[in-house]
Amino acid sequence: MTARTRRVVNRVMGELTALAAGLVILPLLLIFGFLLFQGASAINVDFFTHLPKPVGEDGGGMANAIIGSLILVGLAACLGLPIGILGGVYLAESRDRRMPWLVRFLADVLNGVPSIVIGIFAYALVVLPMRRFSALAGAVALAVIMLPIVVRTSEELVRLVPSSLREAALALGIPEWKVILRVVLPTARAGIITGVMVAVARVAGETAPLLFTAFGNRFWHQGLDQPIAALPLQIFAYAIAPYDDWHRQAWAGALVLIGMVFIVSLAARVATRGRFSGVR
Amino acid sequence: MVDGIQVTGVNAWFGSVHVLKGIDLAMAPKAVTAIIGPSGCGKSTFIRCLNRMHEVVPEARVSGTVLVEGEDVYAAGVDPVQVRRRIGMVFQRPNPFPTMSVFDNVAAGLRLAGIRRRADLQEAVERALRQAALWDEVKDGLDKSGTSLSGGQQQRLCIARALAVDPAVLLMDEPCSALDPIATARIEELILELRGALTIVIVTHNMQQAARVSEATAFFLMGELVEFGVTRELFTNPRDKRTEDYITGRFG
Numbered sequence: 001m002t003a004r005t006r007r008v009v010n011r012v013m014g015e016l017t018a019l020a021a022g023l024v025i026l027p028l029l030l031i032f033g034f035l036l037f038q039g040a041s042a043i044n045v046d047f048f049t050h051l052p053k054p055v056g057e058d059g060g061g062m063a064n065a066i067i068g069s070l071i072l073v074g075l076a077a078c079l080g081l082p083i084g085i086l087g088g089v090y091l092a093e094s095r096d097r098r099m100p101w102l103v104r105f106l107a108d109v110l111n112g113v114p115s116i117v118i119g120i121f122a123y124a125l126v127v128l129p130m131r132r133f134s135a136l137a138g139a140v141a142l143a144v145i146m147l148p149i150v151v152r153t154s155e156e157l158v159r160l161v162p163s164s165l166r167e168a169a170l171a172l173g174i175p176e177w178k179v180i181l182r183v184v185l186p187t188a189r190a191g192i193i194t195g196v197m198v199a200v201a202r203v204a205g206e207t208a209p210l211l212f213t214a215f216g217n218r219f220w221h222q223g224l225d226q227p228i229a230a231l232p233l234q235i236f237a238y239a240i241a242p243y244d245d246w247h248r249q250a251w252a253g254a255l256v257l258i259g260m261v262f263i264v265s266l267a268a269r270v271a272t273r274g275r276f277s278g279v280r
Numbered sequence: 281m282v283d284g285i286q287v288t289g290v291n292a293w294f295g296s297v298h299v300l301k302g303i304d305l306a307m308a309p310k311a312v313t314a315i316i317g318p319s320g321c322g323k324s325t326f327i328r329c330l331n332r333m334h335e336v337v338p339e340a341r342v343s344g345t346v347l348v349e350g351e352d353v354y355a356a357g358v359d360p361v362q363v364r365r366r367i368g369m370v371f372q373r374p375n376p377f378p379t380m381s382v383f384d385n386v387a388a389g390l391r392l393a394g395i396r397r398r399a400d401l402q403e404a405v406e407r408a409l410r411q412a413a414l415w416d417e418v419k420d421g422l423d424k425s426g427t428s429l430s431g432g433q434q435q436r437l438c439i440a441r442a443l444a445v446d447p448a449v450l451l452m453d454e455p456c457s458a459l460d461p462i463a464t465a466r467i468e469e470l471i472l473e474l475r476g477a478l479t480i481v482i483v484t485h486n487m488q489q490a491a492r493v494s495e496a497t498a499f500f501l502m503g504e505l506v507e508f509g510v511t512r513e514l515f516t517n518p519r520d521k522r523t524e525d526y527i528t529g530r531f532g
Contacts, residue, residue, distance in 0.1 A: 095338050164375040168438070171333055172389040172445065173365030182392060186379040276379050276425040 032258065039251030047252055052218055052234075058245065062253050064220050068229035069260070071135060071221060072214060073204050076142035081196060084147050088154025088192075089180060104155070111148035118144050119209030127213060135221070135228035138214025142203040149202065153195025157188040193272055200268075201261045207232035231257045283309030283349055284479055285330060285449065290344030292325050292334055299325050301503045303344070307496070312471060312480045314494035314511065316487055318526070321500040323483045327451045330481065331367035332360040349448055365393065367449040368442030373458045374434035376426030376441070383422040385437055389445040404444050411477075412440035413470050432463025439470065450474065452482040456489065468493050487527055491515050499523045 001009075046061045053060030087107075091100045122141035127133055161184050169179040185192070210216070215227040216237065222228075231253050238250035285307040292300035300322045307313040315323040328334040329342050332353060346353045353363045376385045384391075386405045395401060405422075409415040414436040418429070426437055435455060442450060452471075456464040471480060471493045484490050490497050491511060498508040499520075507514060507523045518524040525531055 162375070164371060164373060165377060167333065167336065168369075168371065168375045168377070168441075169388070169392075170336055171331060171364055171367075171369035171371075172392070172441065173361050173363075174389070174392045175361050178392050182388075183377055183379075187377070189379070276381070276427070 035251060035255040035258065039248065039253070039255040042245075042248040042252035043255065047249070047256075051220065055241075055243065060249075062229075062231065062234055062249065062256070064217065065229040065231045065234040065253065066256060066260070067221055068135070068214070068217070069204065069231040069257070071224075071228065072138050072142060072210070072230055073200060075135065075139035075224070076146060076203055077196075077200060079139060080143035080146035080199070081150060083143075084150025084199075085154045085185075085192065085196075087147075087151040088156075089158055089185070091151065091155040092158035093180065093184075104152070107148040107151050110144075111152070114208075115141075115145055115206050116208035116211075119211060119213055122209065122213045130225065132225065133213060133215035133227040135214055135224045135226065138210045138228065138230065139224075141209035141213045142206060145203050145206060145209065146199040149199040150195060153198070154188075154192050157191035157195065158184060160191065161187045189272065193268055197265045197268055200264060204261050204264075205232055205257060207236050231260075284311075285481070286345075286347040287330070288345045288347075290326075290329055290342065290346065292322070292329055292343075293341045294337065295339045299503050300329065303505050305498055305505060305508060307479060307481060309349075309479050310476050311496065312475050312482060312494040314490035314497045315481065315483045315500060316485075316490050316497060316526075317500035317506075318531075319485075322503040323500045324453050326500065327369075327453060327481055327483055330449070331369055331451060332363050333369065335360070365389075365445055366447055367451060368445065368447035369451045370435070370438050370442055370453065370455045372454045374431055374438050376429075376434050376437050378425070378427045380426055381423045382418050382426050382429070382437060385426040386440045386444050388441060393445065404446075405440075408440040408444035411443050411474065412436045413466065413473070414440055430463075432459050432466060435459060435463070435467060436470065439467075443474075447478065449479045449481070452480065454483050454485060457485060464489075487515070499526060501526070 046059055047063075048061060048066065049063050050059070050061035051064055052062065087103070091104055094100050119141050121144065122137050126137035126140050130137070165183055165187060166179055169183045170176065174182070210230050210233050214230050214233065216233040217227045217229045219229075235250045235253040235257070238246040238253065241247075285305075287303055287305045287307075290300055290303040291298065303326060315326060317323050325334060330346055330348070330353070332342075334340050334342055342354065344354070348363070348367065352358070353360075377388060380388060383405055386408050387401045390401060390404055395404075406415060406419075409418065414433060417433060418424075418437075426434065429437060435458075439450075439455075456467050459467065468489065471482065474480060475493075475495075482490075482493065494511045496509065497511045497514045499506045499514065499518075499522075501522055507518060507520045509519070514523065515527055518527060
């Protein structure tokens with residue numbers, strides 16, 4: 001190969017990889033642009049501060065659904081993240097062979113279970129005994145969806161922490177649990193947060209498992225044991241309704257949902273940023 | 281009280297592989313003992329048996345007795361965490377904690393042992409960094425990342441980290457094998473300065489290094505202790521043919 005062809009091939013391949021990288025973010029940009037185009041006109045102060053108006057009345061907002069989604073996802077994170085991260089640590093650090101293999105396999109299966117089936121599971125587990133749709137039931141469904149993602153990413157990231165760091169800490173006379181808490185997890189922090197944010201973003205948009213758990217609500221939050229509104233549910237209800245102003249509000253709701261995921265991801269990164277980076 | 285380290289009948293295994301075979305060795309207190317031998321002869325495993333780090337590896341086993349300052353570290357009821365607090369260790373590759381600053385790296389052992397007072401920590405960190413001959417180079421950048429230092433500085437940082445908890449023994453597992461000759465020379469100077477303050481056991485591939493820094497040298501071959509004696513005598517007048525072959529470069 002001559003120097004000239006080598007330079008040309010290098011140039012072409014470089015451009016191709018850049019093009020591929022551009023294509024990756026293109027769908028997001030298109031979706032965002034389309035939502036802005038369709039929904040921006042329906043976004044105003046009322047949208048964030050008011051309850052939905054009855055059919056036929058103009059105005060109103062989705063404040064209840066915005067707060068409902070925050071409560072549902074927050075509660076799901078409180079239930080799912082500690083279990084998921086601790087489970088991931090177990091999978092990565094355990095010396096046992098069989099049990100981690102089984103958990104890993106089943107977590108991957110759980111990750112493939114359709115979310116509506118997980119909704120049915122939460123219905124049977126929480127809604128039937130309580131005889132009531134509730135925020136709690138919705139959060140349980142979302143937490144179950146988060147679990148496999150958080151477990152597997154935490155495991156991978158904890159595994160990436162070099163064993164020489166564990167040895168250095170153990171040789172200092174630090175007990176193993178403190179080594180994991182103070183050396184291993186901080187080193188894996190940035191990567192684990194990425195996994196956590198993927199899981200949060202994923203469940204923030206889930207609709208199907210909330211249909212018969214959180215159920216939806218046209219009023220303000222009334223307690224964790226009561227049905228609760230959620231943005232995806234409200235978007236769904238508004239999108240299939242035959243009214244033009246509801247359609248516009250559904251678009252606006254979708255725009256707000258994406259914006260919320262974006263802000264929460266950004267905030268989580270900034271808030272948990274260590275001074276020095278570990279494994280990414 | 282018996283000072284130093286007395287090792288009697290130590291055997292070690294990885295699974296079914298017998299890597300140390302009946303080692304008896306007495307290391308003098310507050311002196312430097314070098315362990316030499318070809319790769320895979322068990323010298324690293326041997327020093328990892330002294331601070332109970334061997335058992336950290338899955339399926340690794342040890343038998344025999346190791347007395348450190350008269351106490352059997354393998355006696356029933358002895359907590360390996362307490363053993364390791366009295367025995368510092370420095371590894372082949374510098375391994376500062378990447379999420380911690382220079383200060384936090386040195387303070388890590390103390391903090392995790394429950395010492396919280398800022399003044400105590402500051403004092404101990406400065407003392408350890410001075411002992412490790414690193415203070416003058418890092419005193420203006422104590423809050424910088426530990427991994428931002430050069431390789432040789434990182435290794436001295438790891439030595440400071442081990443010294444900060446005031447151990448009775450310092451184990452060094454080929455501490456210079458990842459360093460250039462200048463950084464190596466600094467570590468060797470440091471070892472000579474620390475001699476007299478604590479008991480040092482150093483594993484090295486470099487026979488000149490063993491000759492330069494140690495009072496006593498042990499030669500290991502295929503899991504056995506072949507010869508142990510005063511460093512100068514071992515290098516000038518080895519008793520065993522295999523030691524002579526090794527130090528004259530006829531094999532290994």
